[in-house]
Amino acid sequence: MKKKLFELPSPEKHIAFSPDKLIRTPIRKTLFALLALFTLLFASQLHAEPRYQWRLAMSWPEGTPMLHNAAKRFAENVVKMSGGRMQIIVDAPGRHKAPLGIFDFVRTGAYEMGHTASYYYKGKDPATTFFTTTPFGLTPTEMNAWYYYGGGLELLHKVYARHNIVAFPAGNTHIQMGGWFRNEINSLDDLKGLKMRIPGHAGEVVERVGMKPVSVPPGELYTALERRTIDAVEWVGPANDEKMGFQKIAPYYYTGWHEPGAELHLFINKKKFYALPDDLQTIIALAAKEASFDMLSESFYRNALAWESMRKEHGINIRTFPDDVLDAFKQSNEELLLQAAGRSTLAQEVIQSQQAFLAKARKWSQITEHNYLELR
Amino acid sequence: MKKKLFELPSPEKHIAFSPDKLIRTPIRKTLFALLALFTLLFASQLHAEPRYQWRLAMSWPEGTPMLHNAAKRFAENVVKMSGGRMQIIVDAPGRHKAPLGIFDFVRTGAYEMGHTASYYYKGKDPATTFFTTTPFGLTPTEMNAWYYYGGGLELLHKVYARHNIVAFPAGNTHIQMGGWFRNEINSLDDLKGLKMRIPGHAGEVVERVGMKPVSVPPGELYTALERRTIDAVEWVGPANDEKMGFQKIAPYYYTGWHEPGAELHLFINKKKFYALPDDLQTIIALAAKEASFDMLSESFYRNALAWESMRKEHGINIRTFPDDVLDAFKQSNEELLLQAAGRSTLAQEVIQSQQAFLAKARKWSQITEHNYLELR
Numbered sequence: 001m002k003k004k005l006f007e008l009p010s011p012e013k014h015i016a017f018s019p020d021k022l023i024r025t026p027i028r029k030t031l032f033a034l035l036a037l038f039t040l041l042f043a044s045q046l047h048a049e050p051r052y053q054w055r056l057a058m059s060w061p062e063g064t065p066m067l068h069n070a071a072k073r074f075a076e077n078v079v080k081m082s083g084g085r086m087q088i089i090v091d092a093p094g095r096h097k098a099p100l101g102i103f104d105f106v107r108t109g110a111y112e113m114g115h116t117a118s119y120y121y122k123g124k125d126p127a128t129t130f131f132t133t134t135p136f137g138l139t140p141t142e143m144n145a146w147y148y149y150g151g152g153l154e155l156l157h158k159v160y161a162r163h164n165i166v167a168f169p170a171g172n173t174h175i176q177m178g179g180w181f182r183n184e185i186n187s188l189d190d191l192k193g194l195k196m197r198i199p200g201h202a203g204e205v206v207e208r209v210g211m212k213p214v215s216v217p218p219g220e221l222y223t224a225l226e227r228r229t230i231d232a233v234e235w236v237g238p239a240n241d242e243k244m245g246f247q248k249i250a251p252y253y254y255t256g257w258h259e260p261g262a263e264l265h266l267f268i269n270k271k272k273f274y275a276l277p278d279d280l281q282t283i284i285a286l287a288a289k290e291a292s293f294d295m296l297s298e299s300f301y302r303n304a305l306a307w308e309s310m311r312k313e314h315g316i317n318i319r320t321f322p323d324d325v326l327d328a329f330k331q332s333n334e335e336l337l338l339q340a341a342g343r344s345t346l347a348q349e350v351i352q353s354q355q356a357f358l359a360k361a362r363k364w365s366q367i368t369e370h371n372y373l374e375l376r
Numbered sequence: 377m378k379k380k381l382f383e384l385p386s387p388e389k390h391i392a393f394s395p396d397k398l399i400r401t402p403i404r405k406t407l408f409a410l411l412a413l414f415t416l417l418f419a420s421q422l423h424a425e426p427r428y429q430w431r432l433a434m435s436w437p438e439g440t441p442m443l444h445n446a447a448k449r450f451a452e453n454v455v456k457m458s459g460g461r462m463q464i465i466v467d468a469p470g471r472h473k474a475p476l477g478i479f480d481f482v483r484t485g486a487y488e489m490g491h492t493a494s495y496y497y498k499g500k501d502p503a504t505t506f507f508t509t510t511p512f513g514l515t516p517t518e519m520n521a522w523y524y525y526g527g528g529l530e531l532l533h534k535v536y537a538r539h540n541i542v543a544f545p546a547g548n549t550h551i552q553m554g555g556w557f558r559n560e561i562n563s564l565d566d567l568k569g570l571k572m573r574i575p576g577h578a579g580e581v582v583e584r585v586g587m588k589p590v591s592v593p594p595g596e597l598y599t600a601l602e603r604r605t606i607d608a609v610e611w612v613g614p615a616n617d618e619k620m621g622f623q624k625i626a627p628y629y630y631t632g633w634h635e636p637g638a639e640l641h642l643f644i645n646k647k648k649f650y651a652l653p654d655d656l657q658t659i660i661a662l663a664a665k666e667a668s669f670d671m672l673s674e675s676f677y678r679n680a681l682a683w684e685s686m687r688k689e690h691g692i693n694i695r696t697f698p699d700d701v702l703d704a705f706k707q708s709n710e711e712l713l714l715q716a717a718g719r720s721t722l723a724q725e726v727i728q729s730q731q732a733f734l735a736k737a738r739k740w741s742q743i744t745e746h747n748y749l750e751l752r
Contacts, residue, residue, distance in 0.1 A: 175744040257748070281436075294524060372633070
């Protein structure tokens with residue numbers, strides 16, 4: 001519809017058939033005044049209907065299930081809802097070469113937008129970490145309740161405003177699995193010295209209890225696990241893990257504790273966002289929220305289906321870490337949260353806000369989700 | 377922004393300063409041709425930017441927590457995202473007088489839109505029932521995975537297309553509680569003859585195991601329970617139940633089994649919806665989806681907070697029905713689902729689609745939500 005507006009012949013074209021040749025003063029003056037007026041009216045309308053050609057850099061390679069889809073559907077929905085006034089080109093790391101450089105791309109305005117996860121940017125600002133996920137923290141439903149009603153979104157805006165970025169939650173992977181282990185873990189002792197691919201805050205948690213978190217590029221993970229260069233690996237969940245093939249070489253699949261619903265984020269250059277007309281701002285905010293919601297549904301759906309097929313085709317032993325391991329992880333996590341809070345007032349504010357809500361949410365999830373899944 | 381477009385002086389006003397008096401033929405002809413051209417251009421733009429003044433009838437009284445909010449925020453978001461091109465007036469039952477008449481309002485076009493719950497219209501079409509909820513069925517996260525990835529939305533459209541309605545999921549109450557009981561339920565025998573306010577399909581389930589479901593207007597429920605006209609009542613969850621005051625007179629609060637995430641719906645008159653430009657159709661669809669998502673977050677948040685304050689102020693005993701009661705409910709529910717499937721091919725299709733997804737979702741929820749809440 002908006003497209004039609006721009007396909008109309010421009011006023012200049014019509015003026016081009018040379019009114020001068022036909023008209024004399026003072027009629028010419030009047031006519032010119034009229035033409036000027038109409039041109040002004042058109043110009044003000046054109047001003048009121050700018051086109052935006054924006055670019056979005058995402059952290060995910062083309063074709064990554066869920067992650068890539070969330071960024072693409074966000075862009076498509078903005079285009080549709082704006083009637084084509086805003087176009088968004090989505091670039092994958094294959095083009096921009098910096099999967100973890102989205103923060104800087106958007107901050108500097110090299111890209112107007114980015115799709116990434118807040119916790120990749122701990123080095124830029126420690127307060128960014130827990131907007132994605134906290135071990136033993138909020139489930140996706142609880143996380144959304146916190147973001148939209150418990151003050152989370154305001155804190156997110158407060159933290160990112162300092163970096164010239166407007167951030168929105170824009171995708172959730174649902175509860176992630178605890179990873180693949182070649183050997184069964186029966187006690188805390190079995191973890192000592194174990195080499196595991198587990199990045200970020202969770203990597204620090206396991207390191208404190210004697211494990212050795214290691215960094216291995218995704219393309220080399222299968223071989224590393226097969227050749228026992230590493231003993232364990234956590235990736236995402238069945239839909240993503242199945243493609244990596246871990247189920248063929250590691251018989252134990254552990255339930256999750258460290259990423260109970262990792263939230264991804266849309267970053268937008270702050271100045272450019274606030275220069276947009278109000279309707280486009282709302283369209284972007286809602287399309288991001290829809291992407292967050294939709295990716296959670298897609299993650300649940302694909303993982304449920306992949307888990308069914310994986311179970312049928314492979315002898316997978318599903319395990320939950322024993323109590324002494326979990327207790328050690330919990331204690332280590334709490335110590336690290338205290339450290340993080342000590343390093344940054346804003347990080348402290350985020351952690352305290354989440355923990356305060358968790359104290360209430362925990363009891364409600366227990367008598368709803370937990371009880372219901374128990375009795376169903 | 378769109379508003380500005382309409383605030384521009386109309387071309388007619390400017391023509392009104394009488395070019396005739398100043399101009400002679402053939403210049404007059406040329407000028408008229410020019411004016412006609414500009415007027416045409418403006419007119420085509422006005423045609424491309426119609427305003428829609430739509431009305432929405434909701435089932436919920438003004439001020440009902442969550443329910444009312446979801447309808448209002450849907451309407452506000454459409455207004456904002458359309459730049460004011462579409463305005464939506466939301467009418468509560470105080471005005472339209474028919475809380476359960478939304479289906480007919482929208483089908484006939486008396487209202488362009490409605491906000492209600494599909495399962496209220498079982499009498500119109502048995503296939504409408506399970507789009508809201510099924511006892512022992514899908515949780516909110518599972519329900520959304522089914523709607524958006526498991527074919528649920530397509531089935532919803534298929535069922536409602538026959539009634540000249542386009543329906544979208546547009547609000548979720550999260551897992552509802554099983555209700556308030558004056559006496560503890562220790563076995564199936566304790567249920568025999570018990571009078572309980574529990575409507576719809578769930579009412580039929582409990583009736584088959586010997587209870588007496590009764591219908592009592594909301595305003596009389598508290599007194600009915602206090603005077604033992606009824607023995608039990610299910611309403612929604614802490615945020616709504618607390619306002620009714622049931623916690624003061626019924627000491628046992630049972631966990632839920634019958635409405636694991638009731639989904640509400642936006643109804644739109646089909647002909648009017650498809651007559652809208654594409655961008656407004658997408659805006660409406662996304663605003664509905666956002667309302668569904670947001671209401672789930674709001675419900676979780678408010679219930680978690682209300683449960684905290686309710687527990688502290690009252691001696692509430694939280695209970696889960698004993699196994700023999702749950703087994704009887706389950707069997708009764710399955711028999712009723714079979715009956716419903718026998719009455720309507722479309723109802724059968726909906727039930728089978730949900731049950732097939734539940735078989736996969738059940739296992740995945742067990743190793744994610746259930747396991748995580750167990751170990752957290």
